[in-house]
Structures are given as structure tokens and as C-alpha cells.
Amino acid sequence: MELRKDYFADVRKDGLNEIGQPRPRLDSPGHVTGKTAYFADRNFPGMLHLKMVRSPHHHARIRSIDTSEAEKHPGVVRVLTARDVPHNVYTILILIQVGPEDETVLADGKVRWKGEAVVAVLAETERAAQEAAAKVKVDYEVLPAVFDMEEALKPGAPVVNEYHGQNYYLYDSGECRKVRFGDVEAGFAQADHILEQSYQSSPIEHAPTETTGCVVAPEGNDRFTCYTNTQAMFFTLDNASIILQMPGSKLHFVGGTVGGGFGGKVDVIVEPIAILGAKLTGRPVSFVYSREEEMQISSPRAAEKIVIKDGVMKDGRIVARKVTGYTDAGAYSRHSPYGAQKGAAHYPGPYTISNVWIDTYCVYTNRTPSSAMRGFGVTIGDFALEVQMDKLARLIGMDPLEFRFINAYRDGDMKAHRQPTEGAALIECMQEASRAANWPVAEKYMAMSSYRKGA
Amino acid sequence: MAIRRGRGVAAINYPTGMNLGGDPTQALVHSTPTGNFMVTLSSVDLGQGMKQIMAQICAETIGVPTDRVVVDTADTDTGPHCMGTFASRGTHRAGNAVIQAAKEARQVMLEVAAEELEVNASDLDTDGQGNIQVKGAPQKSISIFDVALSAHFKRGRSISGRGMFLIPRSYPEKETGAMKPSTCYAHACTVAEVEVDDETGEVTVLTVKNVFEIGRALNPKMVEQQLVGGSWMGISHALYETTEPYYPNRDHGGTDFNQYLMPGPGDLAETEIIVLERPSADGPFGAKGPGEMCANPQIPAVANAVFDAVGVRIDTLPITPERILRALKAQAAG
Numbered sequence: 001m002e003l004r005k006d007y008f009a010d011v012r013k014d015g016l017n018e019i020g021q022p023r024p025r026l027d028s029p030g031h032v033t034g035k036t037a038y039f040a041d042r043n044f045p046g047m048l049h050l051k052m053v054r055s056p057h058h059h060a061r062i063r064s065i066d067t068s069e070a071e072k073h074p075g076v077v078r079v080l081t082a083r084d085v086p087h088n089v090y091t092i093l094i095l096i097q098v099g100p101e102d103e104t105v106l107a108d109g110k111v112r113w114k115g116e117a118v119v120a121v122l123a124e125t126e127r128a129a130q131e132a133a134a135k136v137k138v139d140y141e142v143l144p145a146v147f148d149m150e151e152a153l154k155p156g157a158p159v160v161n162e163y164h165g166q167n168y169y170l171y172d173s174g175e176c177r178k179v180r181f182g183d184v185e186a187g188f189a190q191a192d193h194i195l196e197q198s199y200q201s202s203p204i205e206h207a208p209t210e211t212t213g214c215v216v217a218p219e220g221n222d223r224f225t226c227y228t229n230t231q232a233m234f235f236t237l238d239n240a241s242i243i244l245q246m247p248g249s250k251l252h253f254v255g256g257t258v259g260g261g262f263g264g265k266v267d268v269i270v271e272p273i274a275i276l277g278a279k280l281t282g283r284p285v286s287f288v289y290s291r292e293e294e295m296q297i298s299s300p301r302a303a304e305k306i307v308i309k310d311g312v313m314k315d316g317r318i319v320a321r322k323v324t325g326y327t328d329a330g331a332y333s334r335h336s337p338y339g340a341q342k343g344a345a346h347y348p349g350p351y352t353i354s355n356v357w358i359d360t361y362c363v364y365t366n367r368t369p370s371s372a373m374r375g376f377g378v379t380i381g382d383f384a385l386e387v388q389m390d391k392l393a394r395l396i397g398m399d400p401l402e403f404r405f406i407n408a409y410r411d412g413d414m415k416a417h418r419q420p421t422e423g424a425a426l427i428e429c430m431q432e433a434s435r436a437a438n439w440p441v442a443e444k445y446m447a448m449s450s451y452r453k454g455a
Numbered sequence: 456m457a458i459r460r461g462r463g464v465a466a467i468n469y470p471t472g473m474n475l476g477g478d479p480t481q482a483l484v485h486s487t488p489t490g491n492f493m494v495t496l497s498s499v500d501l502g503q504g505m506k507q508i509m510a511q512i513c514a515e516t517i518g519v520p521t522d523r524v525v526v527d528t529a530d531t532d533t534g535p536h537c538m539g540t541f542a543s544r545g546t547h548r549a550g551n552a553v554i555q556a557a558k559e560a561r562q563v564m565l566e567v568a569a570e571e572l573e574v575n576a577s578d579l580d581t582d583g584q585g586n587i588q589v590k591g592a593p594q595k596s597i598s599i600f601d602v603a604l605s606a607h608f609k610r611g612r613s614i615s616g617r618g619m620f621l622i623p624r625s626y627p628e629k630e631t632g633a634m635k636p637s638t639c640y641a642h643a644c645t646v647a648e649v650e651v652d653d654e655t656g657e658v659t660v661l662t663v664k665n666v667f668e669i670g671r672a673l674n675p676k677m678v679e680q681q682l683v684g685g686s687w688m689g690i691s692h693a694l695y696e697t698t699e700p701y702y703p704n705r706d707h708g709g710t711d712f713n714q715y716l717m718p719g720p721g722d723l724a725e726t727e728i729i730v731l732e733r734p735s736a737d738g739p740f741g742a743k744g745p746g747e748m749c750a751n752p753q754i755p756a757v758a759n760a761v762f763d764a765v766g767v768r769i770d771t772l773p774i775t776p777e778r779i780l781r782a783l784k785a786q787a788a789g
Contacts, residue, residue, distance in 0.1 A: 001675065001678070001679040001682070001683075001728040001729070001730060002727075002728070002729045002730070003672060003675060003730050003732070004729055004730065004731050005732070007668075007731045007732070007733070008731065008732060008733040008734070011733065011734060012671070012732055012733070012734050012741065016515055016740070017514075017515060017518075017520075017583035018511045018512075018514040018515040018520070018521050018583075019511060019512070019515045019671070019673050019740045020671070020672060020673065020674075020675065021511070021521075021674065021675075022674060022675045022676035022677075023507070023511060023521050023674055023676075024676070025504050025507045025676075025677065026506070026507055026510065026522075027500070027504070027506060027507065031502075058705065093476070096476045096477060096624070098476075114705065147703040147704070147705060148703045149703070172629055173627070173629040173630070173632075174629075177627060177632065178629075178630065178631075178632050179631070179632030180630065180631050180632060181631070181632075197770065198770065199770045199771070200770065200771040200772070201771070201772040202697040202698070202699050202700070202702035202771075202772060202773070203697065203698045203699050203702065204692060204696040204697055204698060205696065205698050205709075205715060207696075207712075207715070207717065230499065230539075231499050231501060231539050231540045231541055232499065232537075232538065232539025232540065232541065233497045233498075233499060233529055233530075233531050233534070233537065233539070234497060234531060234536050234537065234538075234539075235538065235539050237531050251531070252530075252531060252532050253530075253531040254529065254530050254531075255499050255528075255529030255530070256500075256529055257500050257501075257502060258499055258500065258501045258502060259502060260501060260502055261499075261501040261502075261540065261541070262501075263541055266539060266541055291710070291711050291712075292710040292711065295698060295708070295709055295710050295711070295715055296698065296708050296710060300698045303699075303702050303703070328703075338473075338475065338476060341475055341627065342470075342473075342475065342636065344627070344632055345470070345475070345627075345632075345634055345636035345637075346470070346636075349467070349468070350466065350467060350468035350640075350642070358632065365703070367699075367703075367705060368698075372541060374688070374746070374747045374750055375469070375747040375748070375750060375751055378469060378470075378747070378751065379692070379747075379750070379751050379754070380772070382465070382467045382751045382752065382754070382755060383693075383751075383754045383755045383758065383772060384770075385467075385755075386465035386466070386467065386752070386755030386756070386758075386759070387755050387758050387759060387768070387770060389465075389466075390463065390464075390755070390759040390762065391768070400463075400464055400759070401464050404464075404466050408466070409468075416632070417627075417632050417633060417634050417635075417636065418631065418632075418633040418634075419634075419635055419636075422639070422736065423639055423640065423670075423733055423735050423736065424640075424642070425642040425668035425731060425733045426466055426468060426642050426644070426668075428642075428668065428731055428733070429466065429642045429643055429644040429666045429667070429668050429731060430466055430644045430666075432644070432666040432729055432731060433464065433466075433644035433645070433646050433664065433666045433729075436646070436664045436666065436727065436729055437462070437464075437646035437664045439462075439464065439646060450733075
């Protein structure tokens, strides 16, 4: 790595004692010698193991659940169903008033994706819990499912989630989050060329070294300590408090070093049901996802479909940009309404365009609920935007890097979401990339600056 | 049939934090009797080194070496509230809270030292080595060890401070989308060089040159570990990863690392990292959050390089050999 101190030296105070110093990490020796403690290193006498019975169907009505054989299985201590959960229908962003509550801790009457939790089994050993889970009998009536976002948005499509009533998240702005800036149609009318292209991604996995999980221990005084690898301690505690209808003072959450998060550990999935198990049995409970659960049950990054329509002039200026983004939330909201909204704020990218129209939709389908992941709302948008930029440059016969200089945002430029640009540095990054990659651009671009004054 | 070479570029920005949901984090700082400092948080260290960076921020603010600071975090019985470690917010939000708490503690520390030295607190400064001295007269000094002992056993003072950082929630305007989604933006430009085998569709990423502007590299070695890791993740996202290879079809999802493809050490490109620092107005020592941003620009840069190499656009992620071969076949057909 190279620190290029010559850029922005006039606005930076160097020469500090501790900041800017490459101090060795104090936790590294523990990590590399295996001494760092993770939640799963906690082991309590009499600890039970929780395993989930999961839906084999993408969409089905539950006619009946028979747990009698599972309860008789040797080593089984308790079997939990929806009626054991005090506040079974929840949504995590209710903490910041983003509703409605749309998801069940344990399925109640319906399953909406293949893998959805239906029954929780608590047993003396993991093996006993697994074997007993296989003995739970659930009678399903399979319903038509919808997997494709465009199909889901068509009239007459199966309704994925009745708590929403339609297969998209209803924002206060309507069926999508909107950004309107300038007059996009007038921009297209004046453009020399128009290019409309569609981009698509599929879900991906966070792939942390340590899978999602927690260990809960009753403290003997009606309080419960939850050792967890959540990325957000109070966010998880407060949601558990709602789901369990327990005062927050009865809950004590302890984290520590987490073996990788990447956004995959902010869903509040394992903690509430494990605490409930500990409360109802009076015993410590461990609930840890298998690698298979981490990959197919735990929320992935949402698949997205993004349509970009641009109007561009022969001289390289983009004069209009219209983006329609679709985020595949799967069956439940989790963090996806927020991600789609973050996308609306991110477009049209780090470029100054005077006519912009953005619609971002959060769409429900019968698949594993997606949620937060490193860069969500932005990562796939950047893929689409930057491939589109490459296509536009080639369309007008311009060097792709020079084309970006022409449109790059600079201090003071008004963004589409009506915030003035501050602290821009895109131009300097491109100048340095031009040098480092030996990708020469015209001198006038190398002389540009993100600063406005004196420009 | 040939191995074809191409290169592609991408330039991006990335917001720090999550103003669209409200964004609070608090911190507490106190000294021990012998002049070490405890930072108490409930933020989570995901392995990226949050504890280390909070220790350095506290040490710089109080004016002591980093090894005099211990960070106690992720316990809801002791740590004050933190929204969580996500949205590239940890260093920026918690760092600001730690600075505020450390400033308050530093002020008490200087007041106690002033009483011991019989001078005004405003005439004192730290030497960064564990001592407090009179400005312009460094021979007149007292160790922070002795100041802490005095505070605890003689003066009855608590060398401690409270810190809070809150970005108020921004509500998007319904019709126009006017909103303040973030406080500062990190930037990047990446150039990727690839080879594409037009017989097998296989892509080899040869080099990835990343320029990142991150506000301030608080600890350059830790910045490097995060940016290099992010760059590798970007390649993985571009070419390998999917839990549903034939999305929207639900079948064929990987359930372990044999089925879920990621690059191995031999698949990773020669990676170059160049860092620029334009301090942000509201970041701790100007830092921005590059945690998410650093895995993004490689994806379009690789996609554009594939086009440059073989002349087909793969607009669906991941860019698999199968998709490249199908596109080449379609291109040949005409």
C-alpha cells in the first residue's frame, strides 16, 4: 500500500502521535494463537441445543403440526411452536418506525419461503435435537409461489406476504422511493444519444468464518445473559425485548470479537428463540447455524435488477439519467426497504447530472429473505452505473476514463437528492489511477480539481 | 481460440453511516488509579480491528501512548448505546463519541495536574509519552501516573468523560426525494486487467490497481488489511459468488464451500492499493468509512475489462464462464 500524502496536503494536519501510525493490533496475537474467545467458546453445564424444523416448500398453508413423536424422542426437553412466542409477528426496523411487522419467529398458519422456521426443538445434544426435528409432522397445502420480481409485480400474482397485501413495500412516497431532479424528459429530448440498458445480480452469501449463533444462560434471577455474535448489541436486545415481551432490564447481551459480519449478523434471528428456550426450560441454550443454514437460510445480499436510461451529448456530458431499481427482498422486509431507499439516495452515482429520475422498489418473492450486506443498496448499483458509463463512452467514441472526468462531481455541485457536494475526491482518485495504471488522459483532466475555488 | 487480454476502469463513491435511520453512538472514558484509560462502548468488533482504532483515537485525544488505553466493548450491562457495526459507520460514529469523551477526561486530567504543579490548566500540555508539562518549560512536568494517583487518592476527582455522536435522522421528501442520507463520502477508482479464454470462458484477473480516498488513514496497516480484503471480495463478487446460480430459479444453491464458489489464493490478482486522504469535515481526525466501499469498484472494473478483452457484455452477476461462452456464441451467430 502506498499513502499519497501530496494530495490534499493543504487541508490535512499530519504529524500526530498515535493517529496515522501503523501500530500493531493489540488483538492480533490472540487471533493467530487461537486464544481469542468467541461466543461459542462458552459452555455451560446442562446446556441444551436448539434445532429448527424448516419448511420444505416455497409457499404453503400449514394445516396442522404434530410434535408428539418428537417430544417422545430421547433427550428432547421441549418443543416450541408459534403459540409459545409472546409477540410472534415482528420486523426488526420497527425500532426506527419502519413497519409493518411482517415476519414470524415460528411460522403460524403459513410458510412463505423454503427454509422458513416452523418448529424449534430443544434437546440434550445436537444429534437428539436433529433426530427429533425429523419426527415433527407438518401437514402442508402447497400454494403457488412467485420467484421473479417482474412476475411478482404483475396483477394477479400470488401475494407473498399478507402483512403488506401487495408484493412491494409501500413507502410514504408510494410503491417506490422516488428522487426527482430537473426535467428528465427535457434532458432526453436534447440528448444526442439515448442508451437504455438492464442489469441483474443474484443473491450472494456473506461467508463469514464464524456462522451466526448465540448461547443463552439463565442468571437465576429471572435475567438472561445472551452471548452472541450480533453486529448490533442494543438493536438485537431491543428487538428481543419486543418479541419476548420481556423488559430490557431482564436481558444482558455480551458480544466480543466476531468472526466476520459483512452485514449478515444484524437480523435478530437466533437470539429471541434461544432466550425463549432458556426461559421455558430454565437451562442454558445454544443455537448455532450450520454452514448450510448460513448459506441458504441466513439472509443473502438481495438480488437486484436495475434499468438505466441515459441521455448523453457528443461532447461527453450526460444530460439525463433515469434509474429504475428493483430489490428482491424475498418473503420478508428485514433491512431491504432501507436498502432500496439507500439506493435511491446513491443514484445517479458520483456524477453531476442536471436531470435525474429515480424509482427504487423493494419487491417481495417466495425466497430466502435478503437483508443487509456490505454495500447493500449501492454495490450492485455501482456495477450497473459503471458498466453503463463504459458503454456510454464507447457509444460516443470517447476514452472511458476521460468520459468520467467530464461528468465527475466536484465541491458545491448539487446532487439529485438535493445535497450540495462536499469533500469530493473522485477526480483525484481518477488522476492517480491514470498514473498508476499507465492509462494516460488529456492534460486538461490531469489539471482538474475537486475544489471549486480557483477552478 | 485464444487467450485475450483487456482492461477496465470504474470510479465510485460511498456514503458513511445510515442517516436514513438515525445514527447514534455513545462512549465513556475513565482513568484507572495508575493512569491507564478505559474506553467503554457497546460497539462490536467484527474482526476488522475496531478496538484497536478506538484505542488509538482515545490515546491521541488524551495525549498518551496507545498501549495505555484498554477498550471494553460489546456488553449491554456496561457499555453505553451504539446503533451497531454496519453501514461503514463504526470508526466514524464511535470514533467521534470517543473523542468527545476523551476530551472531557483530558480536561479533568489537566486540572488535577495543574493543582499539583500549581499552574493554570491552560498552560499545560501532554508530551504523548505519558507526561504532562508546562508549555515552554518541559522541565516542569508530572507523569500521568502521578496525576491519576492524585486524582483518586488525594484530590477526589474522577478523570472521566462522556461522549455522544448523533446524526439526526433524515426523512426523504415524498415527491422529490430530497434527503441527507450521509455526512461524508469515500471515493475510489479501480483499473482491472484480465485475461479471458474465449474457448472456456474462464477469466483470470491479472492485476487490480485501486486508488481509495478514505478521509484519513488512522492506522495505515489496518487500512491496508481492510482495503486488500475488500478488493479480493470485489473480484469474488464479480466472477464467482452466488447462492442461486440460476436466479430467479431457487435450485442448485450451494450449501458449503465446495459448492459455493469463491476464489482461492491462486485466483487472486496482483493487488495494488494507493490511498489518498481528504479529511472529512465531521470524521474523527477526518476519517471516512471505507469498509463497504472498498469491495465495490472491482466488480464493474472487471466487467468492463471482460468486454475489452472479448467484446461481449455480461450484464448479469456473477460473470461466469457459462455466461461468457453463451454471449460469445450469440455474438458469433450474429
